[in-house]
Amino acid sequence: MSYDTLCCLVDDFSKAFDPWYRKQLISDRKIKRNRNCHLHLSEILTILIAYHQSGMSCFKYFYIQAFRVHQQLFPGLVHYARFVKLIKRAFPALVCLLKSLEGEVTEYLFIDSTPMAVCHNLREKRHKTFKGLALKGKTSTGWFFGMKLHVIFNTKGEIVRLVVTPGNVNDRKPVPDMVKGITAKLIGDKGYLSKNLFHDLFQGGVTLITKIKKNMKNCLMPMQDKLMLMRRSFVETIFSSLKSLDTLIHHRHRCPINAFAHLFAGLIHYQLRTDKPSLHSITNLIS
Secondary structure, rough: HHHHHHHHHHHHHHHHHHHHHHHHHHOOOOOOOOOOOOOOOOHHHHHHHHHHHHHHOOOOHHHHHHHHOOOOOOOOOOHHHHHHHHHHHHEEEEEEEEOOOOOOOOEEEEEEEEEEEEEEEHHHHHHHOOOOOOEEEOOOOOEEEEEEEEEEEEEOOEEEEEEEEEEOOOOOHHHHOOOOOOOOOEOOOOHHHEEEEEHHHOOOEEEEEOOOOOOOOOOOOHHHHHHHOOOOOHHHHHHHHOOOOOOOOOOOOHHHOOOOOOHHHHHHHHHHHHOOOOOOOHHHHHH
């Protein structure tokens, strides 16, 4: 997506979001300052999303470059320290924008989770930034201290649903809430094997398809389901692309809200990409 297209999309969203959001706020009947910012909400959102589009791995360096090069486009651009404080204002808008960009439900959906470590395991006892949010968990690659990102993708590579949980939450626990209102075939890895989960999802119109363990009896399934199960690994390609540029939470954040703001901005950038990993052509071929 070009820079001009991104600016237009975010500006149109902000014009609709800002008046709606003000009506949703609950007043406590106290006089509060409502100081206007030099930067408009759409400008803050554009900078956060454009950072992930730039390919840079340091947000501060990207912002300084934007301050020097794009000062005509952002005449009200503030100092970096002030902008970091303004990110909190944009957090509700980022959540709603990501929600509005959710992909469509296709016949086959893919579910998986990926760890988001917030610090090294040796420093977990003295970590304070994500205290109460991050916990110790274990994946197939080992132990980590942080959170988990659970995502459901469609065959086009688009994000359909997502949930962030502490690191010690089992992959199967958030699945029933994530698939509410969905009727499709859900493909996952062996971590989602559960007889009770299968029956609960099946009653709601979702068929859970996973590989079986070595000591389990094999069962017949349609060839199309078998082929799609073999292509489940494309989800790992998506997670690799998200992690390559620190789109997911890294170890340098000092505020949880800002960390999640950068996470959602990175996911928004992914949703707007036109070169997402996709199985759409394979689905048409075997159908």
